[in-house]
Amino acid sequence: MNNQELKRYDRQILLEELGLEGQEKLRNTAVLVIGAGGLGCPLLLYLAGAGVGKIGIIDGDVVEESNLHRQVLYQMNDLGKNKAQTAADKLRQLNPLIEVQAYPYHLSAENATATLSDYDLVMDGSDNFPTRYLVNDSCVTLNKPLIFGSIFKFEGQVSVFNYQGGPDYRSCYPEAPAAAEQNNCGESGVIGPLPGIIGSIMANECIKVICGFGDQLSGKLLIFNALNYDMQIFNIQPEGAKKDALHEAGTKAATYQEIGQEELQEWKDKEEPFLLIDVREAYEFEEYNIGGTHISLYDLKDKITDIPFQNKLVLCCTSGAKSRMAAKLISKTRKESLFIISLLNTNT
Template sequence: MVAPLVEPADELTIDEVRRYSRHLIIPDVGMTGQKRLKNAKVLVIGAGGLGSPALLYLAAAGVGTLGIIDDDVVDESNLQRQIIHGQSDIDKPKAESAAASVAETNPYVKTIVHNERLDNDNVLEIFSQYDLIVDGTDNFATRYLVNDAAVILGKPYVWGSIYRFEGQVSVFWAQEGPQYRDLYPEPPPPGMVPSCAEGGVLGVLCASIGSIMVTEAIKLITGIGDPLIGRLMVYDALEMRYSTLKIRRDPEGVLP
């Protein structure tokens, strides 16, 4: 268990109390936990396969501010798994389409749209606006960029990955445990690991992994439970098997 990531908001409105009533009666969440969710600022990187369920469930849970960064547009092939978008959203910017769905899911959530690619020039400035990062990216270059920026700023982030029938989830927070480079020290050679576009992914796997990522985010924000810091959860959908591996922290902890 780690300390709650954010302080509670001052109050919930009557409408918010009604909306979040099923959270409020859970002793571990309660009024204080829901106020922490309201006060939290979470950035979701990628409004794609993992970002779609993550954004919808973060919004439904009452996270007060959701940032969405994605520079892509909705393609018809996305709709098999990216449930935050619909047929009418084809050719629209993903970040804007996702923000509209978040508003429809929960009008009490503020969205900040970053309709741009995350890169070395903007990552520190963007990350500094948020308490927590949720990384749903599908390429190694961005994953290492996210990790290194989070380490520099001392930010925790929830990481997820999907491929065909397998998903992985962990929480990286250099101040509390391992970082992504402790799990994968260096990116694989270009072309060695196929992307979902090249190798495919079971659409519903995104929901399974995305919802676990949100569970971890809620635990970090509210300070409940035991987050996946120092552990890698692996899900095999074909065998319906979950396994957890320990991640060892590099005592040097040096960025390249």
């Protein structure tokens, strides 16, 4: 490494866990970032600052004024410009020692394999489910580690997928929610600092994976709540391990069953006894709910023993993801049959 590099990266080279060897690994690694929006902006800044040798940026969108409250790479004079090209120009100004490649178009099934093949690691900061599944499936096919992040209102998620035999995105979310359940920032809003927090965590995971230190979030899903600073980490079971567990269980019933609102309504009409628990946040419950008791997922662990016994325990949330996590928590200590339901319309 030359003197300019040693001077620029001095503060992180001083870290025993990283050192000169880690800095060399960063310089020799190529990272592709999917999306140069809320999550992409902070993680791109930190990857460029850390000295990742080659950074690719793929995004077909242009900068809009509504982006500026959270997408910290852009300014008013960038309005109307392609995000990938604009972000690449700014990263080159930040660190002229690295290579930055812009792909000013959206990722698609036609270009995914060719684009991802040139990179060692992929970071998904996209904001829609089709892209997330495309990125995941491409990384699995090409055997590329994937660092995933997402944000919604006040909540963010981060995980490391397809890393050293660990689970992939489909192990956590086997299928995309129904179209009516797929909300985004443009429809539901997002607090400005949240993508900065989640994007920074993604960048931190990227550096850890490249340099090989610390505990990576492989096989784990980190969920951060900006309303109360609650942070929890849930274990993700690889798909193969799930199948093995079901095989060993023989005819034993699954931990939970997923039902629709129609089936729930039939239970109500027949006056069948059940307990409905909404595991979303309080503000979401107040905005829209289908009745039942509200217990946030983050508070559930401490309140499990207080839940009155019912033969049927129904858990609901917006997409089903929180309900699945809640079911896993409850099944460790309770014996009821667990059912999961998604709220099909949270804007009523």
